Amino acid sequence: MLIAIHPKDPQPRLIKQVADCLRSGGIIVYPTDTIYGLGCDIFQTKAIERIAWIKQVDPKKAQFSFVCANLSHLSDFAKQISNTTFRTMKEYLPGPYTFILGASKQVPKILHSKKDTVGIRVPDNKITRMLIEELGHPILSTTLPGELVEEYTDPEMIYNKYQNLVDIVVDGGIGGMIPSTVIDATGDTMVLVRQGAGEWEE
Template sequence: MAELVRIYPDNPDFRLLRKITKDMRDGALVIYPTDTVYGLGCDINNKSALEKVAQLRGVKLEKANFSFICEDLSNLSDYVSQIDSRTFKILKRNLPGPYTFILPGNNNLPTVFKKKKTVGIRVPDNSIATGLVHALGNPIISTSIRDEDEVIEYTTDPSLILEKWEKQVDYVIDGGYGGNIASTIIDLTGDEPILVREGLGSVDL
């Protein structure tokens, strides 16, 4: 059964974040707030946890388009091949923020993602999300929590999220009500930025 953990975004309790990330290293799945919708995440280096997330989303792990949640742009060189100054300026200007930027991947990607040529990078403007990454010491693989409701695409109430996911994840972090608009996805792998999905972030880069 999932544990509901209340963490205040204005002043996250780092002891709680360390407790959660200790379990994440051992394969725990966590639902946590971002600057857009609530996300389901796990340690990028735990293959069994990655497989569980893929199974919950009904996709094959090798083909899954999960985001890499990073603390800041310093993680980029770990997973992204060399990018030009124009691309870096776009990233620096808009992150942290409600964007997922698709970038060319490099050979340092975790083994299960070696065949992927691109990677989606997120640096949320949310201290709980970035605090988790900081406590873990490496990025989190993440996917948005969707709702089957035809009207409400994303559940915003942590207690309702717990009710739905308590048997499938290990932690639900209650960081207050979440948003119901996902991140804007921009592909930066070509000569010009390409809008993949319009979300919360402005498309005027």
């Protein structure tokens, strides 16, 4: 199903429809402040397995992020972080950044890797943030499989390609082509892992 949601003024009824789909184990493609993402409810194990199957990866080795509406969920899913790390995240988020942190015990078992880390993302996108608020907890998110190509910026083209694999494609307008900037914040100093849409100076 392709659902068009207004990017500046998302319709609550449609947001609720997508959140209900996630709650019942559905998989969605949805807009962020960078590229379109593939997402599901972090507590729906079968949905996580489906995403891993679409991407042909082992859930424990996959680079999934938790997409949050704000930093209030941080202490639930990340181990205790320093004040400096928190201040930095507060300064850069919402925005096109993913911060890698130590995973807490509340991160679902299926996602615990050897590294035991979790990527935290707060996109500057109204649809995404309203969706997470309606759901009540973060969305598990990853990039669409394969190379980042232009057709991944157009929700209608994404729908044509993935309509048989996902439950809903949210059309929130044309997306970007550059993914988020990834920062490893597990150590004493923050390390740039991937330069993406967000500016970062060490």
